[in-house]
Amino acid sequence: MNLLSIRIITADIERLIKFYEHITGFSLIQYTPDFAELRTATATLAIGSIRTLQFFGGDDIAQPQQNRSIIIEFKVEDVDKEYERLSAYLQGSIVQKPTIMPWGNKSLLFRDPDGNLVNFFTPVTPEATVRSEGK
The missing domain is CATH 3.10.180.10 (2,3-Dihydroxybiphenyl 1,2-Dioxygenase, domain 1)
Structure with missing residues (x-):
């Protein structure tokens, strides 16, 4: 088993994409308006909008800004x-x-x-x- 990714759920995906691009100096890959990834040699930081929660069972699965x-x-x-x-x-x-x-x-x-x-x-x-x- 390998840990491949951590995902942040956010209400403002564009803001977080810009933040992580700025601090790391890397471009994130934005696959859809609601999902992006920062890939490194060892792991991936994924960022998903709250709209992606519908695929996991509903809006109550995760709450942005609560970590x-x-x-x-x-x-x-x-x-x-x-x-x-x-x-x-x-x-x-x-x-x-x-x-x-x-x-x-x-x-x-x-x-x-x-x-x-x-x-x-x-x-x-x-x-x-x-x-x-x-x-």
């Missing part, structure tokens, strides 16, 4: 450079400036426009580097 338990994490080459690049854009959305965590990652934590937590991190200890390479 308080998931952190969407991106490994980046240099979290300090990413902070410099994005700090003005993320004004008011930064939860934690780059900080070394007890498990060896330097982490920048912020919220996307729907309130989902996003973590850009760089492994800074040998143990964290090995762990992030899946070895």
Whole structure:
């Protein structure tokens, strides 16, 4: 079994597409007006509009802007450079400036426009580097 994708359900898909394109520097693939994906080498971040919920059984299956338990994490080459690049854009959305965590990652934590937590991190200890390479 492999984890392939995480999906965010949103009431404003265009806003989230633009946000994730801006922070990652990648273009999302928008398959329909209601569904887009950001594909990376290891996983996919999918974004679906609330209209896609009808295919899963109805509007009550998921609620946009209600997440308080998931952190969407991106490994980046240099979290300090990413902070410099994005700090003005993320004004008011930064939860934690780059900080070394007890498990060896330097982490920048912020919220996307729907309130989902996003973590850009760089492994800074040998143990964290090995762990992030899946070895």
